[in-house]
Amino acid sequence: MTAEPTHLARLLRDTAATAILPNWHGIAASHKADGSFVTESDLAAQRYLSEALARDFPGIPLLGEEMTSAEQERMLQNADSALWVVDPLDGTSNYAAGFPAFSISLALIESGRPVLGAILDPVRDECFVAARGQGAWLNDQPIQPFAPSRSIRDCLAMVDLKRLPPELLRAVTRQTCFSSQRYLGSVALEWCWLAAGRFQLYLHGGQKLWDYAAGRLIADEAGAAAMHLIPDSLEPSPAITLEPRLAIAAANAELLDAWRACLKLDVAAS
Missing domain, CATH: 3.40.190.80 (D-Maltodextrin-Binding Protein; domain 2)
Structure with a gap:
């Protein structure tokens, strides 16, 4: 199966519905060794995505935030071929506190650079995607930066x-x-x-x-x-x-x- 932005968006929405949104407002956070927060939702979301990606795209390893440093180093060695990079819950401290700004992030790296990316804001149901050389979209609509003036x-x-x-x-x-x-x-x-x-x-x-x-x-x-x-x-x-x-x-x-x-x-x- 060829990785496409629409497929990744669907995977992220399934992950949010299964592992993140059901536990929002009522889940405890703990500290990791580096001082950052982690919840059971982080771990559940990474498991869900890992299993889904292994099923749909067998042979492409995954580097996730909730791995050990040694595991991450080992996975990064595949960045010259193909590698999934996952942050299952970016903004964990927001999530645990009830502040509605958190996301799931997924990137495909090939030949040492990201070539495909998808990020879901589950609260607003906004999914941002991009493919290298093809542009970026929000919920299937093209996006671009905005500046009110040149100043x-x-x-x-x-x-x-x-x-x-x-x-x-x-x-x-x-x-x-x-x-x-x-x-x-x-x-x-x-x-x-x-x-x-x-x-x-x-x-x-x-x-x-x-x-x-x-x-x-x-x-x-x-x-x-x-x-x-x-x-x-x-x-x-x-x-x-x-x-x-x-x-x-x-x-x-x-x-x-x-x-x-x-x-x-x-x-x-x-």
Whole structure:
């Protein structure tokens, strides 16, 4: 069976209906070794997707957030051929607290880069999909970023303050070059909302592969401009790694240049 966006969207909706939405508002969260949250819904969703993908696409391994680091490293060795990357519940702390911003993210990686991505917002029943070189869609409708003007001062910024390197945190909190700042708490959805024109500037200090594999593909295919950087050095980074990456993006290349200038982030485009 050939992987197609519509098939992936159906799998994600089935996963949400079976493993995520029935337990929302009433499930306990616990801390993992890295300090992040996990619930039984995370684990159930990963099991459901793993079984469904193995059935429909036998022979393609899966790298999931809820695997051990050793398992993830072993799976990543297949990234040069074909590999599924899954975040079964992105925004677990939101989900456990009852805040309606969480998602399921699924990407297919071939030859070391994402080629297919699907992200479902179960609360709004919004499914964002993209195929490399073919564009991006929301519920079968094409999407693209939106900017109210060419000026960064008119732009809404989505910024995760918690994980930023100190120099960037100082730059963000001292600047008034953008209109206002928000933070959604689900990386996958944040990439999708940028792609769909719901804000114009993006900055996040620590994304894992399963956070951004599908989301950045969707944003790229919609027409956004984005970079991933190594947090300590702020140097451009290869996309496929298990190490956290800093993301900076904007609705278009002109706004990305202005956003980098605002933050005094002088790096070559990747």
